[in-house]
Amino acid sequence: LRSALEELPVEFREAIVLREMEGLSYKEIADIAGVPVGTVMSRLARGRKRLQIYLTKTVENYL
Amino acid sequence: MTCKETKNLLNAYVDGELDSAGSLAVENHVQACASCLAEVENLHALASEIENGALRFKAPPRLKTNVQAAIRTANPRASGSFFQWRWASVLASAVLIVALTWAATARWTKSSEETRLVNDIVSSHVRSMMANHITDVSSSDSHTVKPWFGGKLDYSPPAEDLTEQGYRLIGGRLDYVENRPVAALVYQRSQHFINLFVWPSDRTTIKQQDQLTLQGYNLIHWTKSGMTYWLISELNPAELNECARLLRE
Numbered sequence: 001l002r003s004a005l006e007e008l009p010v011e012f013r014e015a016i017v018l019r020e021m022e023g024l025s026y027k028e029i030a031d032i033a034g035v036p037v038g039t040v041m042s043r044l045a046r047g048r049k050r051l052q053i054y055l056t057k058t059v060e061n062y063l
Numbered sequence: 064m065t066c067k068e069t070k071n072l073l074n075a076y077v078d079g080e081l082d083s084a085g086s087l088a089v090e091n092h093v094q095a096c097a098s099c100l101a102e103v104e105n106l107h108a109l110a111s112e113i114e115n116g117a118l119r120f121k122a123p124p125r126l127k128t129n130v131q132a133a134i135r136t137a138n139p140r141a142s143g144s145f146f147q148w149r150w151a152s153v154l155a156s157a158v159l160i161v162a163l164t165w166a167a168t169a170r171w172t173k174s175s176e177e178t179r180l181v182n183d184i185v186s187s188h189v190r191s192m193m194a195n196h197i198t199d200v201s202s203s204d205s206h207t208v209k210p211w212f213g214g215k216l217d218y219s220p221p222a223e224d225l226t227e228q229g230y231r232l233i234g235g236r237l238d239y240v241e242n243r244p245v246a247a248l249v250y251q252r253s254q255h256f257i258n259l260f261v262w263p264s265d266r267t268t269i270k271q272q273d274q275l276t277l278q279g280y281n282l283i284h285w286t287k288s289g290m291t292y293w294l295i296s297e298l299n300p301a302e303l304n305e306c307a308r309l310l311r312e
């Protein structure tokens with residue numbers, strides 16, 4: 001999971017870390033990143049999607 | 064709500080960022096759509112994976128000391144105690160400002176009340192001589208003047224005759240000062256009239272004599288035995304003082 005996070009583009013990683021680990025709201029993330037809330041929402045969605053895909057692949061490889 | 068619309072909102076839904084109407088719409092759809100439900104479960108699984116993934120690590124304590132040491136070297140003035148002292152002084156100034164404002168307001172209110180009272184007394188004195196109505200009861204006998212106030216006031220003012228000392232009691236009058244009816248005792252010295260206003264004081268302490276001059280009138284004020292006294296006349300201060308001294312005895 002850590003390597004999956006590290007592989008993410010920095011803006012996706014930023015959004016996910018602030019949301020999942022720091023528990024910030026979309027508005028707070030938007031203020032920190034200096035982007036609209038809508039962008040935060042799409043970055044989170046795409047970042048999570050990539051993480052899921054990466055994790056699924058890893059599990060498949062492992063099996 | 065269509066599946067596509069819902070999918071766009073699933074992240075916000077899982078993060079609790081939708082308003083209640085949106086949240087309810089997504090929830091209704093998810094209950095009925097296996098694909099969306101699976102995605103919600105995936106998101107929850109990912110969140111708990113991140114939460115349990117031990118992704119956090121604690122910075123070693125050395126880092127903190129190193130950073131602080133670097134700051135101190137770069138800027139010796141920015142030490143912790145300096146900031147603490149600065150905040151303490153800011154706080155102290157704020158407290159001082161509040162205290163001074165409060166004191167000034169209290170003082171100003173008090174002094175404006177006193178000014179109003181003094182103006183009241185001067186006006187009453189002037190009116191009493193203007194309207195040819197200086198006494199309601201005319202007598203130099205304190206046994207006539209004192210009982211006259213009975214039933215008109217809820218206290219009994221002193222009515223000493225000081226004829227022998229040169230201040231003749233000529234009568235009493237009901238007056239109105241500081242929003243209450245008060246006793247006015249009238250004395251005469253040669254051609255000068257002296258009004259003595261008396262009413263119960265809310266101060267229990269004995270107040271030393273105050274003396275002031277307003278619009279050419281001399282005023283003397285004191286409190287004694289729970290009564291407040293205001294003596295006013297155009298008589299010169301020395302003789303009025305003498306009168307006050309006699310009345311206080």
